[in-house]
Amino acid sequence: MDKDEIITKLSGEIIGAVLEHNAKIKQTNEISDRIRNYINELGDNIKTYILEHSLNQYQGKIDWYHEEYSQIIIKHLEGIDAADVTGRKLNELINKIGEVTREIEQVFEENMDFYTDHVHPVMVAAVTLQIAVYSELSKRCGDYTGQLFILRSMVYFLEKTKKFYEHKYAKSLDRNNNYMDHSLHPDFETYKKLVNHRKELEHQRYVQWINLNGDFKFKATDEAPAYGNFTFDRCPNYAIKEVENKVNALAVNNKDGRLDNPSIIKDVHDIPARSSSTFTVTMKSTIPNRTLQLAIHELTQGEYVNGAAENKVAGEDWSEHSIKYEKQRDDTFLRFEIYWFDKAEDDLLIRHTYVDFTQVEPLVPDIKYAEILPFPDYCSLRHRSTHKAVYFHADPHYASSLYCAANDAEKTFASPSVYFDLVMMWASDWARLDVTFEAYLKTRKDIGREIHLCIHELHPLGEGNYDIKNSVWSPAFRLTNDWKRYHLTCIRQHHTHIRCEIYWSDHDEVDMMLRDARVHFTVK
Numbered sequence: 046m047d048k049d050e051i052i053t054k055l056s057g058e059i060i061g062a063v064l065e066h067n068a069k070i071k072q073t074n075e076i077s078d079r080i081r082n083y084i085n086e087l088g089d090n091i092k093t094y095i096l097e098h099s100l101n102q103y104q105g106k107i108d109w110y111h112e113e114y115s116q117i118i119i120k121h122l123e124g125i126d127a128a129d130v131t132g133r134k135l136n137e138l139i140n141k142i143g144e145v146t147r148e149i150e151q152v153f154e155e156n157m158d159f160y161t162d163h164v165h166p167v168m169v170a171a172v173t174l175q176i177a178v179y180s181e182l183s184k185r186c187g188d189y190t191g192q193l194f195i196l197r198s199m200v201y202f203l204e205k206t207k208k209f210y211e212h213k214y215a216k217s218l219d220r221n222n223n224y225m226d227h228s229l230h231p232d233f234e235t236y237k238k239l240v241n242h243r244k245e246l247e248h249q250r251y252v253q254w255i256n257l258n259g260d261f262k263f264k265a266t267d268e269a270p271a272y273g274n275f276t277f278d279r280c281p282n283y284a285i286k287e288v289e290n291k292v293n294a295l296a297v298n299n300k301d302g303r304l305d306n307p308s309i310i311k312d313v314h315d316i317p318a319r320s321s322s323t324f325t326v327t328m329k330s331t332i333p334n335r336t337l338q339l340a341i342h343e344l345t346q347g348e349y350v351n352g353a354a355e356n357k358v359a360g361e362d363w364s365e366h367s368i369k370y371e372k373q374r375d376d377t378f379l380r381f382e383i384y385w386f387d388k389a390e391d392d393l394l395i396r397h398t399y400v401d402f403t404q405v406e407p408l409v410p411d412i413k414y415a416e417i418l419p420f421p422d423y424c425s426l427r428h429r430s431t432h433k434a435v436y437f438h439a440d441p442h443y444a445s446s447l448y449c450a451a452n453d454a455e456k457t458f459a460s461p462s463v464y465f466d467l468v469m470m471w472a473s474d475w476a477r478l479d480v481t482f483e484a485y486l487k488t489r490k491d492i493g494r495e496i497h498l499c500i501h502e503l504h505p506l507g508e509g510n511y512d513i514k515n516s517v518w519s520p521a522f523r524l525t526n527d528w529k530r531y532h533l534t535c536i537r538q539h540h541t542h543i544r545c546e547i548y549w550s551d552h553d554e555v556d557m558m559l560r561d562a563r564v565h566f567t568v569k
Contacts (some may be wrong), residue, residue: 048094049166053242055087056173060249063180067256070327070365070397074122077184080177081118081360084111093168098163107145107171107499112538114137114174121185132186135178138501153205161212165205172202176375181223189262193269194270196257199250200330200439203226203446206246207437210239214424220341226425227468228417240422243446251444254311259398261285261293270441271400279308289393296326300390308340308384311398315443317405318375325367326383327397330359334392338384341370343377350377363396375483376530402433410566413428413474421465421482421545421562423447443485443528443560450489450556453549465562476540483532484562486547488524495521503546514539524557537569 046054066076070322088111095103117138121131149168153160183191196231216227217232225232255274263269274294277283281303286296299307314323340354353370372379385393409415413486421540423435426449433451440446453461465482469475480500481512488494498519503511537541545564549557 048090048097049290051090052087052094052169052237053238055083055090056169057249057319059087059173059244060199060246061084061176061210063176064145064249064252064401066180066184067192068182068325068399068401069184069254070260070363071184073184075116077181080180081115082178084114085173085454086175087170088112089117090294091167094166095181096381100163100167102148103145103167107142107167107174107383109140110142110145111170114178118181118185130184130187132188133188135182139175139178139182142171142178146175157208157212158216161216162307165209168205168262169202170547172198172205176206186299188302189260190267192253192257193267196250196253196272199246199253200446202439203243203246203439206243207435207447210243210357211424211435226419226422228414228419229468229471233417239294240251240420240558244444245404247444251315252401252441254439254441256399261295262395271504273311273329275309275311275398276488277309279304279310281307282390283309286392286394288396292440293426294394296392296394298392299385299388302388304388305386305388308382309382309395311400312378313381313400313402314378315445316372316379316402317404318372320402321369322372322379322400323367323369323401324381325365325397325401326395326397327363327365328359328383328393329361329363330562331361331391333361335359337368337393338386339368340380340382340384342380342382343370343373344380345377350374359393407563407565410478410568412477412568414472416419418475418478418566419467419469421423423449425465426463426562427466428461428463429458430463431455431457433463445560447560448560450558451520452554452556453552454554456552460548460550461552462546462548463557463559464544465564466503467545467564469545470540473540476537478566479536479569480543480545481532481534481565481567482545482562483530483565484547485528485530485560486522486524487526487558488555489558490524490528491524491557492551494549494553494555494557495525495549496524496531496547496549496557497521498531498533499544499546499548500533501546502535502537502541503538504539504541511544513540514541540562 062080092108095108117134120126152164176195179191179194182188213284223230225236258269280297285299288294336355337358342352343350348380351373355368357366403407428451430451430453434447451463501513504514515538518532
């Protein structure tokens with residue numbers, strides 16, 4: 046594995062461990078030690094990388110800051126430095142890392158070729174170290190704003206990764222006129238790793254967002270969701286209270302309530318089917334032996350799909366409770382809910398909540414060369430329209446950080462479209478695969494636009510021309526300004542290439558928008 050790949054892999058491990066740490070109510074030495082070991086390994090690799098690429102401007106900076114980080118943590122663990130001294134040193138380290146990222150930013154803006162070929166792993170190491178420092182400020186030093194800065198660092202990381210990936214893709218055109226998303230391109234494996242790394246970081250960013258203010262420490266003026274994104278339609282009385290020295294809790298009760306089973310609710314969208322979700326709550330009651338229930342409901346609009354529920358007992362001391370559930374469908378959302386069963390004015394105190402869910406890898410068919418099957422991603426989206434662009438957007442309601450937008454305002458095509466071409470002919474075993482294409486679609490404004498999905502089976506004729514052997518069309522779908530998942534399946538009739546296409550027929554300047562396009566293969 047090359048040094049840049051090792052650095053990227055270690056970055057994912059460190060950020061994953063930071064999220065694992067966030068799930069705990071207190072700083073945990075085992076996780077902190079694991080992060081520190083990863084940081085040391087990252088430091089060794091970035092030091093070698095800087096030397097190998099003659100990046101003298103970064104020598105003695107980011108490669109040494111990893112060691113400085115470890116020394117700060119060790120001195121606190123050994124009792125040499127108190128929390129306030131440790132916090133001051135960590136903030137000074139943050140400022141030093143910030144100076145390096147500003148230097149990298151200048152290269153990013155002025156010489157994208159040099160950045161892409163040499164500097165990107167240094168940025169990965171710098172931002173990853175920054176996230177680890179913010180985590181320690183939060184957990185070890187009690188600075189709750191560190192959680193918000195972790196989120197901001199993740200968003201910055203994703204923005205830089207987008208432009209790095211786009212530039213690398215644009216430079217990958219080979220003598221056969223293929224880009225790196227082609228299965229036979231020498232950089233196809235690199236392409237897969239780039240896409241998977243971005244998706245891992247998107248997942249981590251989304252988990253960080255949905256849990257922001259899960260310990261109810263942020264003020265109303267902070268850029269964090271009030272009450273940790275819980276809602277109170279079924280709870281008459283709720284407030285954030287300081288119940289112990291510097292310990293905040295969400296206090297709820299059902300005095301004068303209309304329901305016998307009040308609850309507080311947190312809805313989370315965009316969790317994929319087959320993902321395992323965990324809901325963890327730390328709480329206590331101001332009256333002993335209070336019966337409550339943790340539940341995870343899988344819902345669509347007006348429909349209960351499935352779920353899990355477990356009864357718990359809250360005593361007068363803090364205790365941690367959790368429940369797990371595996372999601373059944375893609376077109377649903379999960380509702381995380383805490384019920385209790387009395388109308389007492391005594392508070393149920395909730396100190397910490399955390400929602401986690403696993404990433405889900407696409408199912409790989411049992412055929413030859415399955416590991417290099419083509420797949421759609423936004424760089425490979427082609428268009429028959431006047432305008433097409435890719436936008437970065439870190440949304441609070443879904444994980445993806447990117448969407449594509451297109452319109453045909455200048456009436457370039459009678460039936461404009463966007464499409465993905467999947468090269469499917471060179472491996473004979475791939476003829477046994479049927480294809481399902483899915484994507485989330487909407488329009489910027491609701492103009493009543495209708496679209497059709499289509500899957501074409503295309504036989505190449507050379508010079509970019511194709512013979513259409515078969516086409517499968519969806520019915521007309523009416524888009525709104527809300528994201529919705531659409532899909533279409535093709536039972537293949539021929540051993541050809543595949544084009545997954547989205548057509549519309551109007552020429553309004555309002556964009557048709559697309560995100561999270563996927564292809565699923567099934568063996569005949």
